[in-house]
Amino acid sequence: MCRGCHPNTVNSEDLVAGPLPDGYWLEAFPFSTNATLPDLIGYGLGFSGKPSAIRLFQTPNGTSSSGWKMTEIQIMEFPVGMTYADLTGDGFNDIIICDRYGPGMNELWDSDTNNGGRVQWLRNPGTSDATPYWEAHEIGRSTGMHRLEGRLTLLSTGHFTSLGTTQILALPIIPASGDLTSPAPVIVYTPVYSGESPNIPASWEKSVPFASQFRLIHDVKLLKAGREGVVLLWVDRGTGQWKYNIVGTGLPKDGNNPYWGSGSVDIARVEDDEAGYIGFHGNTVAVYLKDNQTAAKGGESLKDSSLWRRVVIDNFGPLSVDHTGTIHHVATIKDSKKKSESFAIACMGAPVGKPENQGVYVYTPLNLANNEFRRTKVSDQSAGHLAVAGFTNPAAMDIASISYYVPGYHTGPDPPSIRINSLSSTISVTKLGKEVLLRVPRPKEILGCQVVQMPLVMIAGRKLTLVVVRPLATVPFECYGGVKIIYGTITLANGTSRGVAPPANTVSTTQSQGRIQAGEEGAVIILVEPAHNELQGPFSTMSMISEGTKNVFPQTSDVPADVRAMTFPFIKVEELPWPNSQDFKDFEFYNLTGFQVYFNDDAMEKVVHIQAWTLGLRETARFHRHDKDPFCEIHYCISNGGGNGGMRYFDPDTEFLDMEKELTKDYVESKSTLLPVPDMHEHGPLWKIQAGYANRPQLNSNGTAAYPWHAWLSSEFGQSPLPIVPPLGPDVQKYDVWLA
Structure with missing residues (x-):
């Protein structure tokens, strides 16, 4: 078999x-x-x-x-x-x-x-x-x-x-x-x-x-x-x-x-x-x-x-x-x-x-x-x-x-x-609590082949593979696969060049168009491809998403047994040990953690942290500004359940957020701009950008990125009072699934 x-x-x-x-x-x-x-x-x-x-x-x-x-x-x-x-x-x-x-x-x-x-x-x-x-x-x-x-x-x-x-x-x-x-x-x-x-x-x-x-x-x-x-x-x-x-x-x-x-x-x-x-x-x-x-x-x-x-x-x-x-x-x-x-x-x-x-x-x-x-x-x-x-x-x-x-x-x-x-892999894999630490070679250090790769996980019927591409190497992919860049640049078959994100406040497809060529510094990417005989959405229950989510690390000596044995469950956010987790009580909001990617040289430079999220129809991930921890994030949509889900963001100079009214349609639509993110698309920076740069963030006094209030909101937001109790049934429900 x-x-x-x-x-x-x-x-x-x-x-x-x-x-x-x-x-x-x-x-x-x-x-x-x-x-x-x-x-x-x-x-x-x-x-x-x-x-x-x-x-x-x-x-x-x-x-x-x-x-x-x-x-x-x-x-x-x-x-x-x-x-x-x-x-x-x-x-x-x-x-x-x-x-x-x-x-x-x-x-x-x-x-x-x-x-x-x-x-x-x-x-x-x-x-x-x-x-x-x-x-x-x-x-x-x-x-x-x-x-x-x-x-x-x-x-x-x-x-x-x-x-x-x-x-x-x-x-x-x-x-x-x-x-x-x-x-x-x-x-x-x-x-x-x-x-x-x-x-x-x-x-x-x-x-x-x-x-x-x-x-x-x-x-x-x-x-x-x-x-x-x-x-x-x-x-x-x-x-x-x-x-x-x-x-x-x-x-x-x-x-x-x-x-x-x-x-x-x-x-x-x-x-x-x-x-x-x-x-x-x-x-x-x-x-x-x-x-x-x-x-x-x-x-x-x-x-x-x-x-x-x-x-x-x-x-x-x-x-x-x-x-x-x-x-x-x-x-x-x-x-x-x-x-x-x-x-x-x-x-x-x-x-x-x-x-x-x-x-x-x-x-x-x-x-x-x-x-x-x-x-x-x-x-x-x-x-x-x-x-x-x-x-x-x-x-x-x-x-x-x-x-x-x-x-x-x-x-x-x-x-x-x-x-x-x-067949050799120069990607190092280690279990790190409930997450996986991946240490990858810098693209210019790859010898003897065009790429090195490591299958990671299948999420909602789509397989994620970490790929390091040598500088200027051309690599063929299936046309229906998506390419999420986490380091470097690539050029698509049609001549379009892409970096780690589209221009600010825009949305772009990530489909590979059959092949890519890495830039002069090479590239590190996440290949997102439909898994054979697996549903890619829409998903009417969380069990459907969980059935299409599994560990796909290879059964080789390159991958420790404890990593191969890991499961990657979606946990309801209200059950997580976060200070604000109760703000999501009775929300159909789930988190899957996650993967830490670093370069494997002495610098141990962090490349990215990847985790997955799901959100039920008509709901919100609630507005936030990342003003406590220094990082920037891009959302990559795996499945847009209702078709119109995506990022909403306030005017960058808006300081006050009414946490009760943010659950209502009129307030959100009057205060924020919607940036729909379809399947296999990602959005560009929402943070404030330094003058003269494409995506370098302005920093707050504590070193965090200067973000406006922003959140992922699913389709039909505001058509039901929040929280929705009991949750929508499978005849109505359509979950959004994304990476960030």
Whole structure:
């Protein structure tokens, strides 16, 4: 079961390269065996008459480069899968790659007649700028060394039957063009070194441990994914013989769908069990779980199929009538700091055209005993293959992805690209009494990504996420999301610039218009977005608001357990321990506290304090001037119940307020000005402003801001005597909800 779905995205997304001519494979590639940060290898399949360029993208970290430097290291026809190993012992990783697959599964290039299904290794020259093309050396050939949807043939290196030698496990997808039913061989290539060049493979021995057991092979790591399902392959150290076990049969056969079993697979750790669960896909997102987590662990547990049960946690459906699955690749996010590892999926996208069918999602286990995972979308871009590594910090995992873009077969609406989504958070979270303290980096201190973010809370059906945006970074948002600026400036898609508030005594929309660009100092914002399947108003009861209000801090080690356990109730103001709380007796006026945001450097400069309020129809939050505590506030409307609620303010020079008459319509309308604040809008400063400044407040003698009398009043104010006893019933009531 997948819960806590996040339908929209705040992208910590950096572009590595784009637009590209095509896209298919992406691999995190440590250039040397002691590399701290990996580079990337990326390429497409190419197409008839247009070979593919194998590209090395060098990490900019630790170099003088301002971006990922691209070098073409080889040109190949229809390359598919790759892996890497140091085959020469010189400390630099070489690339093992298969090519000459052919235009498609029904047009495979035969290994005997057309040099098809070739496996080669590319020798690393030892410096990324040495030669335009790396030396290519053939290893072997087998028709169909590839796969239909992207990772149809996979290469895996390791010490299988020869403990002192790196061997290559190579798996064709099918044995011949169009043959989805016959078994494909599982091949092991072992290098043979000669005396003349003891460090360079002179030839390769080929063995076939499984010639007739497996069909439509789609992926292989420790496990193989294919028509038989999820299969463990291993070598019995006692006998030296290859063995296998079908851990689970995967997706059942269904009608005319030619694809069943499993398409891609990876293993995830749970606490001290390195084989805690298995993430895999067919046309669904599914996992294999153990009913007894205290039973066998690690690789031994994979040899006993009875321990595992299949659980479907999500279903994106097929992309086309040909049963091409939305999902193309699965990869575990290795992180020793987390109690349980998450996994990510790559979704191809078009032609169905549903936004959820394209992008990169992360699935995080919440409660394995109850089959619960949380789904989070980290990229909206088409993805065919993932590379998970610490690209900017070896201690923090990122997800790199490449668009699935194969001309003549499947292309998305956007030009293909390679990008990196950062999963690391530099936002510190601490429980502070009944509130949460958030310490954020200054925007200019963000390294390696465009933004850092932290989901906070859902209030009245709208999710609030704290986002820090790097200076001049451009970030895409859903058009219906709102952006509340709490530091810095942004420019909207239409060229309009905004700061922390609109001009004084005005109201402005906060909708993002699809994207924003931060100003020269960057920006800190609150993203306000409608939560999936939640009511956004109007609300006729407080219980409706409470049902749409919940803690959404992520279940990660970045967030303490006491913060994740917090609830955020709306408390009636008359029940709060405030000196004037009884002024609101029998008022439908509620408060939700709150969040303190500071910069996390030595200055610990306060950015903002955020809390939420609700007020019933025909009521007032009562006029006040903030003349005891030094702060300024802007009201951001989440839901304007009656449509005409908003701020009222007196003439700035009015000193006296009649506290009895302020509850009457005639007095209020004659003394104050109404500034209606619709949904997803905010108002500008109501305080007195220093001459020559846009919003800097004049100060009273005690250091407080010079405010006029002001208050939030809901729609239809004055149509009922105050307080309204009994409160309005749900057939009439419409609550306002706002942030301040």
